[in-house]
Amino acid sequence: MGETIVNAREEILGRLGDAPMDAAAYDAIPRPYLRRHHDGDVVGLFAERAADYRAEVRRIGRADLPGVLGALRGRYLAPNGLPEAWTAGLDSVRDDAQAATGGLDVVRDDPSAPTDGLDAERGGPRASTGGLDVVRDDPPVSVAELDALDGVITGCAVAIAETGTVVLDHGAGQGRRAVTLVPDHHVVVVEAARIAADVPEALERLSPDRPLTFVSGPSATSDIELSRVEGVHGPRRLTIVIID
Template sequence: MSARDDILRRVRSALSDVSPAVDVPPAPRAPDRGDLVALFVERVEDYRAEVTRCAAADLASVVADVLGPARAVVPPGLGLEVAGSVTDGGLTAAELDAIDAVVTRAAVGIAETGTIVLDHRPDQGRRAISLVPDLHVCIVDAGQVVADVPDAIALLDPRRPLTWISGPSATSDIELDRVEGVHGPRTLHVVLVG
């Protein structure tokens, strides 16, 4: 018998007359990848965000369709050609305010909460570009979707700036009247690849 087993035996013995035995339910099964992605889509849409799914080969055309005539700013490391876009090189707040949309990638997507996390690497750009334009088109790879917040935190570097996005920017007044776009994009469109 190991020391661990001996200690646990003594703890069980000491507690045997204190509380009745409790049946511990089995640990829930880990959801498969398809379940996670479907839950992520459902939760993102619950926040009044739009989701478009596509294959990697169709990404550029889907992003172009989502943007329509909107002029977009993109981070320098986006890795995707967006027609008519401006690459951010430190645009001022006034310059960003004159741009209709931003296209970024994400660090991770969280299925349970429908949250997208940006850690502002070169493919996501600095925080200002994801907060000032009225439309945020965020590209999330299906492989980046995790089950819950602890899974996301395990993947994120706590030394990096993090922006957690759960739907379009919104707030409510004392009478619970919802107002969107007060402190960030009024519209969030997630392009889910894969």
């Protein structure tokens, strides 16, 4: 028995030293389990399950997105790679909503943005595009600066209807992990095509080589008396905007 345990341990440790599995070998792994449990309205199911986790969920048309984002208040960071169409015309929306909401200042996490003048707050280059306040993330925005923001707007890699979960692989438009953990409000734009019915289907769309963050509702914890506290180790508010 002891020899068997030692041999198993050596085998496992030996595998850790092997070269990374290539894509073909990964795809060839047998998966004889049921991958999809839902064939109905997966978008509706995702919205329902995400709301169960106390996320604020909105379903809108693509043309309505700039208006929805323009109704936000405060300063929000938009990571590098966020589709420009998502914030198209946001400056005019800001003007219309300024008196009622204070508008939306979008701080872009984009080292390639054109510069024009100086940003008095950061003391570095600032770009101006259509009335948006754009701050370059070069050098990267510090944790203290992230903490001073009101929130962040990102996309996602995939969403899971069964569990109401948003998955980030921190690619284009999703930002660094700190960007989605430090600000108090996380706004995630989820395109309907990115919603998978179940966990197995979602995992097939993700790369095992990417850093993955699974988000199910706002950050929350409870003490021994089950008193719920939100925002302890992540955003206090989670808003999911589904583009049908």
